[in-house]
Amino acid sequence: MNNINERIRDLYVAWLSELREVSPQxxxxxxxxxxxxxxxxxxxxxxxxxxxxxEEATWxxxxxxxxxxxxxxxxxxxKWILDYLHGQLFGFSENRSPFWRRFRRxxxxxxxxxxxxxxxxxxxxxxxxxxxxxxxxxxxxxxxxPLLNQVIQIMSPSHVVFFGWHNTSLKHxxxxxxxxxxxxxxxxxxxxxxxxxxxxxxxxxxxYIFTYHPSWPKASSKEYLERIIEALV
Numbered sequence: 001m002n003n004i005n006e007r008i009r010d011l012y013v014a015w016l017s018e019l020r021e022v023s024p025q026x027x028x029x030x031x032x033x034x035x036x037x038x039x040x041x042x043x044x045x046x047x048x049x050x051x052x053x054x055e056e057a058t059w060x061x062x063x064x065x066x067x068x069x070x071x072x073x074x075x076x077x078x079k080w081i082l083d084y085l086h087g088q089l090f091g092f093s094e095n096r097s098p099f100w101r102r103f104r105r106x107x108x109x110x111x112x113x114x115x116x117x118x119x120x121x122x123x124x125x126x127x128x129x130x131x132x133x134x135x136x137x138x139x140x141x142x143x144x145x146p147l148l149n150q151v152i153q154i155m156s157p158s159h160v161v162f163f164g165w166h167n168t169s170l171k172h173x174x175x176x177x178x179x180x181x182x183x184x185x186x187x188x189x190x191x192x193x194x195x196x197x198x199x200x201x202x203x204x205x206x207x208y209i210f211t212y213h214p215s216w217p218k219a220s221s222k223e224y225l226e227r228i229i230e231a232l233v
Contacts, residue, residue, distance in 0.1 A: 005038040007154045009074040012036045015147050023138040030126050032059040037118035038078040048113035051157040055164045057119050061126035085117050098214035109229045120148055120169045140172035148173045158206055159232055164213030198227050
């Protein structure tokens with residue numbers, strides 16, 4: 001576990017170096033802290049390792065946490081995230097947002113599994129809101145490595161569950177997935193609609209489950225939740 005988290009931190013430091021060269025404006029006080037994920041200590045011992053991927057972090061200005069990209073700052077950020085995850089899943093604190101309500105229900109339905117958490121956009125605006133379209137393009141420029149993709153390779157989860165996604169971000173991370181989700185172009189979500197807005201893709205290593213954001217009305221029903229639980233076989 002320690003080696004996995006160290007490798008993730010090293011990846012983030014390298015990724016930040018690229019971001020600083022290509023889109024330095026995203027590392028100012030107008031944007032949030034960097035979401036540096038990690039895995040809990042029992043991660044590698046579990047057969048079912050589930051990574052939840054949110055759309056973006058919801059943090060305040062990075063001035064509140066001077067994450068400059070060195071190893072020490074990255075380690076502190078990662079520790080905070082792991083402590084927060086533990087608190088949410090094991091009752092030490094309780095965020096009542098739709099995201100965390102769904103997360104806890106999946107955790108309760110699969111007690112044999114171990115869970116981790118990250119976001120497809122690891123930066124948001126200083127007031128905790130999603131990036132603009134132009135900022136998201138800047139975050140996912142071709143010159144910047146696909147961070148989520150490489151984090152997943154390091155973590156090696158058995159399942160990856162998207163709680164929503166941004167097409168620009170997903171296209172940068174997994175271009176093949178965009179073509180499968182939207183075979184007629186991103187303006188046509190008929191394939192997703194035909195599958196009840198839950199779509200599963202698999203490769204030789206893991207299963208990817210695409211679900212809509214928990215705050216979307218059609219994705220907030222008990223029936224929708226049960227279908228996600230069943231997909232985590």
